[in-house]
Structures are given as structure tokens and as C-alpha cells.
Amino acid sequence: MATARPVVSIYNFENPSEKTGTMPMPVVLQSPLRPDLVREVHRDMAKNKRQAYAVKPKAGYDTAAASWCTGRAVARIPRAPGGGTHRAGQAAFGNQARGGGMFNPTTVWRRWHRRVNVTKKRHAVACALAASALPPLVMARGHKINQVAELPLVVSDGIQSLTKTKQAKETLKKLGCGEELQKVIDSKSIRAGQGKARNRRYVKRLGPLVIYNEDNGITRAMRNIPGVECAHVDRLNLLRLAPGGSFGRFVIFTEGAFKKLSDIYGTLKSGAPKKKGYTLPRAAMVNADLSRIINSTEVQSVLRPKMERYTHGIKRNALKSKELMEELNPGSTERKAVQQKASQKGTPEYDEVQKKKKARIEESKKYNKEHKKGDETFYKTLMKAFEAKAAADAAKKAAEKAEDEEDEE
Amino acid sequence: MAAPDLLWQCVKNQSCFIRKQKNFPVMTAEPGNLCGLNNFQFSGLASKKVLGLDSKKVGKKESIVLTTRSKRESRQYRPGVVLVTTGIKKGKKQGPEQLKKARFAR
Numbered sequence: 001m002a003t004a005r006p007v008v009s010i011y012n013f014e015n016p017s018e019k020t021g022t023m024p025m026p027v028v029l030q031s032p033l034r035p036d037l038v039r040e041v042h043r044d045m046a047k048n049k050r051q052a053y054a055v056k057p058k059a060g061y062d063t064a065a066a067s068w069c070t071g072r073a074v075a076r077i078p079r080a081p082g083g084g085t086h087r088a089g090q091a092a093f094g095n096q097a098r099g100g101g102m103f104n105p106t107t108v109w110r111r112w113h114r115r116v117n118v119t120k121k122r123h124a125v126a127c128a129l130a131a132s133a134l135p136p137l138v139m140a141r142g143h144k145i146n147q148v149a150e151l152p153l154v155v156s157d158g159i160q161s162l163t164k165t166k167q168a169k170e171t172l173k174k175l176g177c178g179e180e181l182q183k184v185i186d187s188k189s190i191r192a193g194q195g196k197a198r199n200r201r202y203v204k205r206l207g208p209l210v211i212y213n214e215d216n217g218i219t220r221a222m223r224n225i226p227g228v229e230c231a232h233v234d235r236l237n238l239l240r241l242a243p244g245g246s247f248g249r250f251v252i253f254t255e256g257a258f259k260k261l262s263d264i265y266g267t268l269k270s271g272a273p274k275k276k277g278y279t280l281p282r283a284a285m286v287n288a289d290l291s292r293i294i295n296s297t298e299v300q301s302v303l304r305p306k307m308e309r310y311t312h313g314i315k316r317n318a319l320k321s322k323e324l325m326e327e328l329n330p331g332s333t334e335r336k337a338v339q340q341k342a343s344q345k346g347t348p349e350y351d352e353v354q355k356k357k358k359a360r361i362e363e364s365k366k367y368n369k370e371h372k373k374g375d376e377t378f379y380k381t382l383m384k385a386f387e388a389k390a391a392a393d394a395a396k397k398a399a400e401k402a403e404d405e406e407d408e409e
Numbered sequence: 410m411a412a413p414d415l416l417w418q419c420v421k422n423q424s425c426f427i428r429k430q431k432n433f434p435v436m437t438a439e440p441g442n443l444c445g446l447n448n449f450q451f452s453g454l455a456s457k458k459v460l461g462l463d464s465k466k467v468g469k470k471e472s473i474v475l476t477t478r479s480k481r482e483s484r485q486y487r488p489g490v491v492l493v494t495t496g497i498k499k500g501k502k503q504g505p506e507q508l509k510k511a512r513f514a515r
Contacts, residue, residue: 006486033411035419135488136416136454139439142425145488152486176489246423288412 005030009150010255013159016149016174020156026261027268029152031130032283033137034123035247041124042238042245044114052108060101065092121238122272123281126265128241128249137248142205144183145250147176154253159210163217165224172208172228172252180207180250184227209240209249213256233257233264234274410485417455421447424454441476441492459492460511473497473504475511 005027009019065078077091091097131137133152138145145151153175162168172181187205190196207227212218219230231240233256241249253261264274271279293299318325326333342349371377426439427447436445441453441461453459453476461476475495484491495511498504 006482008486033415033419035423131419133486134411134416135486135491137419139488140420140424140426140454148488150487247419288415290412290414292412 008152008154008258010154010156010258011149011175013155013157013162013171013175016155016171016176021255023154023255023258025133025152026258026265027280028126028129028261028265029133031123031126031281033131033134033247034127034281035131037120038124038127038131038238038242038247039245041116041120042242044116045121045238046245048113050112052110052112054106054108054110055102057105059105060097060099061093063092119278122275122278124238125236125241126280128238128247129236129251129261131247132241132249132251134248138250139248141246141248141250143208143248143250144179145176147179148250149176152251152253152258154255154258157214157255160212160214160218160254160256161216162221165221168218168221168228169225172225175252177208177250177252181225181227183207188226206243207250208252210252210254211236211257212254213260218254233260410482413449413455413457417449417452420452420454421449426454441478453492461492462497462508473499475508477511477514 005024007022008025010021010023012018012020063080065080067076067078068074069076075091077097078093079089080087080092082088090099092100094100095103135145135151138151155171155175159168159171162171169181172178184205184207188202189204191200191203195201204226206229207225208229210218210222210228210230211233212230213233215230215232222228222230229240231237241247241251243249264272265280266272268280268282271277287293316324318328322333338349341347342353344350374380424437424439424447426437428436428438430436435447437447437452438445439453440463441459442451443460443462444451449455453461457478459476459478463474463476465472465474473496475497477493477495479485479491479493495507497507
């Protein structure tokens, strides 16, 4: 939503390359974009022109059929009475029976129409008008507007007095609608489906919608041009502004009509003069440009500094990478170097190691000599104790044996 | 001109340029879309920073055309003039240099 209202040029209908004036854009054309609202309202409004269809109330039940009940070796479905004709005894009434009624017969009292809140309808129209002023949306809807000078396209009032279709076509072409009109002509094709047999044989795309204020011949001039539709400003129809529920119709305004938009819809402050109790919709978010908001000084100045994200990079294996090992275990490279050197004969490290080794061996020998030789070794003391006990036991046994021998004798 | 984010929400599912295929990312045929992908970054409709690269054949001559969006406020409402096309030189050095410039300008 622009802070200052952009100014729209009015093009001369006789010579569209020149401009006859300018006008500030009416506030309606800056309404918030609500595709959801437009879709919803269109969906309901489109139901209002439907004609009822239904099967006849008596369809399938216009027989005096009755079930034959059990005992006659036939299914229990109602059967047509009488005789003398094929129809007699045939099944009737059920949806499964030939000539029977349908399941859940369509009725004329189906709720065909929907009522839509007036404010909702008005909001949807405002929204659709706003969308028609934005080139991306009009392009996205499929209109060929590359040759069009400006959007919204406003033409001087002279166009309302055109009476000849040929002139109207010329004017539109000069305004840049040639591609669009050609698109419509090229798109005419036979409808797919049964509609082709029901007086709806052809389908074609929609072209520009010309919105006028005073009909001095323009409707009749434009009506035979394929794709072109006309509408009076006072009576804008959402079904025309957003065909199929998609907003962004290519709209051509006449000067008078464009001016009248401000008179009809007014501004947010004043309300709509011609629509009692109605004010144009307000945007939920006046400035919807998120990137601008995020990058603005007001926001950036209050943010804490950006957190440094710890990126792991590629995982390195300390056992393979010497640098990483040194980082994790400082001194490990030095130690490794020393160890390496220690295995090379002649280096002081080697001598150091050998010295230590020698000392160790000496110590060990000394210790062994003290503790592992002689009579005070663990084993010997153990055996001594054992032998003592063994001898004591043996003596005991011998004594017992001697007693036994004595007893026997 | 409406905010790019808002326009994107309107256009991302509902545009005559969208082309869909099974098992394929959603693509768009709009002018000014570099990759043809239907996302906000590359959108030629919604985004303010538009970059498109096409080849144009005029008779026998085939030229490389770069499309960018005009920055002027006055041009935003003029569909014929909002997208600016420049030719890209086919030289080995000059072409990529021009593209680099355009990319950073974007």
C-alpha cells in the first residue's frame, strides 16, 4: 500500500499515445488484496443465477406396484401388478429396479442460492478493483497486457460516445489491447462436455472489461467484440471483476468512471458516500513488505548482534590428522618426536632410555636377589609351613596306624 | 505497488504461467524468471529483483537477452515498460562479466 497516492494518466481515446490529463488514484484501488475473500464471495454469488433441476416427483413411483412377499420364489421387491404385458411382475420402485426411481431424488427445493453479507460483497468488489490495478496480478490471470501503456488504464470520456464497433475495435487496439483481443479470438473452441449440445457450444477466454459512467453508445459499440464486456461504475459485478473467483481482470476505465470511483467509495476516513454505512476495507498489515520491515533501521537497531553459528565443517579424525591431535592433546607431537628419536642409536634420548632401562633391570635384580633367593622366599616359607603341617599329619596318621595294628593283634 | 510478499501469496498457486508435472518441481513460464521455478526468489511477477535470461532469434541472428525490472516507481504500473531487456555480449570474457554485474545489481 503506497504512502502517497500514485497519479494515473488519462489517455486520449482518439490518440492513445498522448495523455489528456492525470488523476490521483482512488483509494478503492489501494484496498488490501484478499484473494480468499474474493474467492469465497464469488463462489456464493455464482450460485445465485442457477436454475433448479430435479427429477419428476413421481419418477419411478407411478405404478401400483406391491411386493409379492415371501413364498413365491421371487425376490421381495415390489412388482408391477396385472398381466398380459411384459411389464407385469417386473420389479419397480427401487433404485436398483429398471424403471424405478433414483436414489435420493434431486429436488427443486435444494438450496440453490446463497446470500452473502452486503459488506462482504462490497469488500470483495473493492479488493477485485485493487487487483485489477496491479500488473503482476493481471498478468497472472492470463491477460496479455505487454502493450498496454499503464495500469489502471483510464481513457478520456470520448470513448463513451463511440457508436461503431469498428471504431471501438480500433480504439482498443491503439490502447494496446490488440494482443488481448487476439488471444480471445484464438481461444474460441467447442466446449468439452454436454454443454455443447445444450446451447453452450463455444467457449472462449475473457478480454478486457470496460467500465464506463455514461453510456452514449459504448455498450453497443463494444458488445460484438469478442471477449470485451462493459459495466457501469455504479453497478460493478464481482462475477465480472473476478471471473472464476480469480481477481486481476484487465479493466479499462473511462475518465468519468474513474473519477466516480472516488465519489462512490470515498476514503478510509470519510467512508463511502454512495454506500450507506460502508467504509473501505482496512489492511491487516498496512506495510506488508516484510523484507523492508526487517531491514529497516528501526528494527535493525534494536536487534542483538547476530549469533555466530558454530559450523562443524568436515569432521577430522585426530588419529589421522596430526594437527588436530596436537590441538586436542598439546605436547603429543613432541612426545612422539622424542619417542621416535629414542629408538635411534646414538641420540641422547636413546641413551636416556637405555640408562633408565639399565637402572630398572639393576633394581629388579637387586630386588630379586633379596626377596627371591634364599630361604625367606614366599614359596619356601609357604612350603615350610606346608611341610610342617604335612609332617604333623603324617606323624598323626602313623600313630593311628600303629594303634590300629596294636588293636588287631 | 503492493508488497512483494503479498503479491507472492496471491500468485504462487494461482497464475496462468504455472506449469506442473508429476515428480517435478512446480515451474513457471513468466518472463523475468531465471530458473523457471515457481518460488518467491525467482518470481518474475512478485519479486522486485527480477532476472531473466533468454535467447531471442531475429531472422538468422540469435542473441542472448537479459531481463531486469526497472527500479523507477513510475514504471511499476506500466506493464510494457517495467521489464528492461539488455543484450548480453557473446564474447568469452565480456558476456559473463555483464552477467556478474547484473547479478550483483540484483
